Amino acid sequence: MAEYYLQIKLVHIFLALGSGALFAMRGLGVLAGLRLAMAAPVRYLSYGIDTALVTAALMLLAVLHLNPLSTPWLAVKLSLLAAYIVFGSLALKRARSRRAKARFYLLALACFGFMYSVARSHHPLGFINGWL
Numbered sequence: 001m002a003e004y005y006l007q008i009k010l011v012h013i014f015l016a017l018g019s020g021a022l023f024a025m026r027g028l029g030v031l032a033g034l035r036l037a038m039a040a041p042v043r044y045l046s047y048g049i050d051t052a053l054v055t056a057a058l059m060l061l062a063v064l065h066l067n068p069l070s071t072p073w074l075a076v077k078l079s080l081l082a083a084y085i086v087f088g089s090l091a092l093k094r095a096r097s098r099r100a101k102a103r104f105y106l107l108a109l110a111c112f113g114f115m116y117s118v119a120r121s122h123h124p125l126g127f128i129n130g131w132l
Contacts, residue, residue: 005063012056016119019049020112027091027105031098038093076124077115084111 001008022045029037036042061068068074087108095101117126125132 001059002063005060008056008059008063012053012060015049015053015056016116019046019053020116022046022049023088023112024109027088027101027108030092031102031105072124073118073122076126077118080111080115080118084108084115087111 022042026037026042026046060066066074068078087104091101091104091108095104114126117128118124121127121129123129
């Protein structure tokens, strides 16, 4: 499987960006009151992309022999992923008011952006590391 590292990595990056873009569009749709944002085909597309994304991530962990709990930047990325999932769920359906949905939407996007910077820099502080 190691000979496919570059292809797996590229698929992982493509899926991560696709997942983030789809979430951003769905969040805007929810805030605008569009039913399409929560329509079954759009939800299933999101589930499919996220499942493939996690599969690619697990394949990368196996190829690189990395333990996310002993690799600081991966541990931060997983923590941010958990926060992103919670905030995203609140933004798309669980928060009661439009204002709360908007706040959780922004928090989820911030988590996604910071996850991206941690992944790019391979450092737990992500883009903040460049400021220090």
